[in-house]
Amino acid sequence: MSSETGFDTELYKRFPTTEARPEGELEQLEDVWCGPRKPWEWITAINNNFVGVYYVGAALLFFVLAGVLALLMRTQLALPMTGFLAQETYNQIFTMHGTVMMFLFAVPAVEALGVLLLPQMLGARDLPFPRLSAYAFWAYLVGGLCFFCSLFFGLAPNGGWFMYPPLTSMTYSPGINADFWLLGIGFIEISAIAGAIEIIVGVLKTRAPGMTLDKLPIFAWAMLIFACMIIIAFPSIILSTLLLELERALGWPFFDAAKGGDPMLWQHLFWFFGHPEVYIIFLPAAGAMSTLIPAVAQTRLVGYRLVVLAMLATGFISFGVWAHHMFTTGMPQISINYFSAASMAVSVPAGVQVFAWIATLAAGRMRFNTPGLFAVGGLVIFVMGGLTGVMVAMVPFDWQAHDSYFIVAHLHYVLIGGMVFPLFAAIYYWLPMSSARPLSERWGRWIFWLMFVGHNVTFLPMHLTGLMGMPRRVYNYLPDRGWDVPNMISTIGAFLFGLAVLLWVVDMVRNFRPFRETHAGNVFGGPGLEWLPSGRYALRSVPVVKSLYPVWDQPDLARDVEAGRYFLPGAPRGERETMITSPISAEPQYLQRMPRPSSWYVWGAIFTAGFFLILTIQAYLASVISGVLALYCILKWCWGLDRPSGPATVDVGGGVRLPTYVSGPSSHGWWAMVITLIVSGMVAIMACFSYVFLWSRRPDLWQAPPEIGALPLTLVLLAAAGLGAWASQGALKLDRPRSAPLAAALMLGATLAAGGAFAAEASAWWNSGLRPDASSQGATVYALLAWQGVFVAIALMMGAFVLLRRLCGLVSPRHPATFELVALFVVFTAVQGTATTLLIRLFPGGGA
Numbered sequence: 001m002s003s004e005t006g007f008d009t010e011l012y013k014r015f016p017t018t019e020a021r022p023e024g025e026l027e028q029l030e031d032v033w034c035g036p037r038k039p040w041e042w043i044t045a046i047n048n049n050f051v052g053v054y055y056v057g058a059a060l061l062f063f064v065l066a067g068v069l070a071l072l073m074r075t076q077l078a079l080p081m082t083g084f085l086a087q088e089t090y091n092q093i094f095t096m097h098g099t100v101m102m103f104l105f106a107v108p109a110v111e112a113l114g115v116l117l118l119p120q121m122l123g124a125r126d127l128p129f130p131r132l133s134a135y136a137f138w139a140y141l142v143g144g145l146c147f148f149c150s151l152f153f154g155l156a157p158n159g160g161w162f163m164y165p166p167l168t169s170m171t172y173s174p175g176i177n178a179d180f181w182l183l184g185i186g187f188i189e190i191s192a193i194a195g196a197i198e199i200i201v202g203v204l205k206t207r208a209p210g211m212t213l214d215k216l217p218i219f220a221w222a223m224l225i226f227a228c229m230i231i232i233a234f235p236s237i238i239l240s241t242l243l244l245e246l247e248r249a250l251g252w253p254f255f256d257a258a259k260g261g262d263p264m265l266w267q268h269l270f271w272f273f274g275h276p277e278v279y280i281i282f283l284p285a286a287g288a289m290s291t292l293i294p295a296v297a298q299t300r301l302v303g304y305r306l307v308v309l310a311m312l313a314t315g316f317i318s319f320g321v322w323a324h325h326m327f328t329t330g331m332p333q334i335s336i337n338y339f340s341a342a343s344m345a346v347s348v349p350a351g352v353q354v355f356a357w358i359a360t361l362a363a364g365r366m367r368f369n370t371p372g373l374f375a376v377g378g379l380v381i382f383v384m385g386g387l388t389g390v391m392v393a394m395v396p397f398d399w400q401a402h403d404s405y406f407i408v409a410h411l412h413y414v415l416i417g418g419m420v421f422p423l424f425a426a427i428y429y430w431l432p433m434s435s436a437r438p439l440s441e442r443w444g445r446w447i448f449w450l451m452f453v454g455h456n457v458t459f460l461p462m463h464l465t466g467l468m469g470m471p472r473r474v475y476n477y478l479p480d481r482g483w484d485v486p487n488m489i490s491t492i493g494a495f496l497f498g499l500a501v502l503l504w505v506v507d508m509v510r511n512f513r514p515f516r517e518t519h520a521g522n523v524f525g526g527p528g529l530e531w532l533p534s535g536r537y538a539l540r541s542v543p544v545v546k547s548l549y550p551v552w553d554q555p556d557l558a559r560d561v562e563a564g565r566y567f568l569p570g571a572p573r574g575e576r577e578t579m580i581t582s583p584i585s586a587e588p589q590y591l592q593r594m595p596r597p598s599s600w601y602v603w604g605a606i607f608t609a610g611f612f613l614i615l616t617i618q619a620y621l622a623s624v625i626s627g628v629l630a631l632y633c634i635l636k637w638c639w640g641l642d643r644p645s646g647p648a649t650v651d652v653g654g655g656v657r658l659p660t661y662v663s664g665p666s667s668h669g670w671w672a673m674v675i676t677l678i679v680s681g682m683v684a685i686m687a688c689f690s691y692v693f694l695w696s697r698r699p700d701l702w703q704a705p706p707e708i709g710a711l712p713l714t715l716v717l718l719a720a721a722g723l724g725a726w727a728s729q730g731a732l733k734l735d736r737p738r739s740a741p742l743a744a745a746l747m748l749g750a751t752l753a754a755g756g757a758f759a760a761e762a763s764a765w766w767n768s769g770l771r772p773d774a775s776s777q778g779a780t781v782y783a784l785l786a787w788q789g790v791f792v793a794i795a796l797m798m799g800a801f802v803l804l805r806r807l808c809g810l811v812s813p814r815h816p817a818t819f820e821l822v823a824l825f826v827v828f829t830a831v832q833g834t835a836t837t838l839l840i841r842l843f844p845g846g847g848a
Contacts, residue, residue: 222287
């Protein structure tokens with residue numbers, strides 16, 4: 001029986017095989033996937049079981065640092081008219097607390113958990129782009145630490161984690177404090193997008209054979225939806241930070257009302273990212289809860305399919321509620337009604353998941369171990385936060401509670417109950433997978449109760465202080481307002497919470513023993529593949545999955561996997577390899593060669609971080625040098641990709657032979673490029689929205705576009721670029737003696753045509769007399785042109801890259817994957833250029 005991929009699924013019946021494995025096979029596998037042997041190799045390691053631990057540890061470090069800032073804030077607010085912190089210092093600490101928690105802890109923590117757990121859960125050797133994971137981690141760590149250290153030099157941002165203009169414009173926030181936030185956060189979000197690309201391709205393309213979508217672990221579903229939401233939402237914050245930095249550095253008036261800008265544009269762009277981010281954080285935590293609760297209750301999750309549909313619905317609806325935070329900004333009533341209804345509707349799928357957890361606990365035998373306590377405690381706190389969320393979704397109540405401490409309480413109930421408690425449950429549950437010793441159960445119970453009590457003592461009184469009129473974001477208050485007692489109670493609760501975290505840190509120091517040959521194992525009786533015996537190479541052999549709970553349903557699975565009786569029991573080519581499967585039915589497609597550790601991606605991450613951070617202090621020459629070095633490291637990293645190696649097919653066990661090279665939509669690289677282009681397209685869509693929005697606010701300032709003269713030339717060159725890139729692939733596939741030179745020439749010509757189109761359109765606008773600092777029209781037009789210019793520059797570099805590879809004999813009709821990816825990028829550049837050119841030329845039809 002053959003499927004649509006051509007794989008004979010009857011071959012599954014051969015597994016587990018009974019054939020004896022060759023002598024020395026396991027030793028070769030261990031040698032190929034060996035861990036660090038020299039001190040610097042701990043930095044260059046790319047195995048997910050190393051990078052994942054580093055990643056989770058860094059995120060938790062930022063959690064502790066942000067918690068210390070919270071204790072400083074609570075000390076300042078414990079009593080009225082306290083002089084513990086100066087106003088400017090408090091504003092910087094307040095901004096850094098929210099920024100670090102939201103940008104450096106919450107999203108990276110769950111992304112890191114995915115990097116650590118997904119390969120084992122999916123039955124893969126590793127995720128498909130381990131160097132990308134390592135690059136994302138080191139960029140995040142270096143950039144995040146430098147960003148946090150700005151606090152010690154008085155350079156930390158002070159405009160709140162939301163950075164609303166005009167407060168953060170150059171007029172009201174001179175200096176470089178705000179620039180640290182804008183460039184630093186924009187850069188960190190790029191790192192998050194890199195991790196999301198890795199997760200999407202990993203979940204869709206590296207699953208164990210037989211792990212169809214209806215057998216996909218619930219945590220993997222959550223991470224897939226989480227990563228897709230990042231791809232859609234995060235481009236908006238990247239664009240908004242770029243626009244505000246352009247206004248601050250160059251005077252382009254996107255948010256300056258005097259020149260046609262509008263501060264409301266920032267709120268629309270920021271909250272299109274910011275409100276879905278709450279659910280971006282919640283969904284992986286909910287996936288962890290849906291995974292560990294069955295282990296705690298020792299029964300199957302009630303309503304698996306309903307929970308998956310609920311997560312999909314949450315991800316979809318969350319993009320329709322961004323203006324939930326803007327009810328008091330004077331929006332039209334119809335908009336307010338829509339966003340209010342959507343804000344209430346999004347609670348329905350969350351409720352489905354909550355009831356599934358309760359039903360699962362009721363159906364099984366609840367064990368009150370530490371993961372179980374944190375799961376139940378998080379459920380209680382999250383439900384309380386959800387109830388207040390429904391309250392603030394009602395417009396009349398929101399008008400009263402907006403910008404008060406009631407909102408602070410609601411936010412922390414949702415985030416701590418929906419993410420922090422589930423994260424601690426996940427740490428206690430999965431830590432034995434990576435550590436030779438589990439954490440202490442006795443200490444864990446103390447930590448849970450101190451954390452649970454501390455949280456409620458801290459944030460429950462804030463509902464009262466908010467309803468009594470205490471505004472958020474204040475560093476002091478008068479003694480006759482009645483806020484003294486609830487603020488003192490909140491401060492005591494914060495220190496109880498801090499004590500719990502301190503005890504947890506001590507317990508981690510006492511018991512966490514990573515990177516050992518043996519692990520504590522399946523302490524809590526979990527049913528997933530991650531609990532099978534594993535080494536540096538993950539599983540000894542990749543099993544055929546027959547159910548949602550393979551460890552429970554296949555009693556001999558662990559023994560057969562360890563004996564090498566399934567797919568890929570060794571290293572057929574003597575290299576690191578993993579199996580790529582089809583995205584729907586998880587049928588084997590080909591064998592991917594995995595990279596060995598090197599230092600290029602580490603240096604690339606450091607120089608990339610240096611480019612953004614040095615740019616902040618306006619040392620432009622040093623920043624350009626750092627950027628060039630980062631580009632060189634990335635090109636050096638990519639130079640060896642797509643190089644032919646070894647036989648065309650290999651035996652992966654049971655007589656099954658798989659190809660060692662594919663291109664086109666079957667390849668993991670093609671998927672990664674398409675996702676990257678979706679991110680780029682979302683930035684362009686948000687920029688086009690900004691153009692139309694600002695026109696709608698001040699159409700009287702809009703002037704007519706340039707004469708039609710250069711427009712036909714621009715469109716013809718863009719069409720030539722797209723067609724040339726497309727034709728180059730066809731030329732390469734002819735597989736004739738002159739195919740490779742012709743294809744390389746067509747690709748170089750396509751990139752030059754894209755460059756010519758950009759030059760023609762930019763000169764036409766410049767010659768029309770419109771300047772980017774003159775009006776919001778000029779700012780948005782030149783922002784769209786600049787975005788297209790970046791893509792043209794990258795396309796030109798890619799064309800040169802292809803030409804160099806051709807000269808080195810690395811462009812071959814039999815290995816066209818790199819060529820195809822460059823062609824995809826150039827075609828996208830042409831399409832994007834055409835769309836943005838037509839928008840700014842034809843809308844709004846010649847001006848006001």
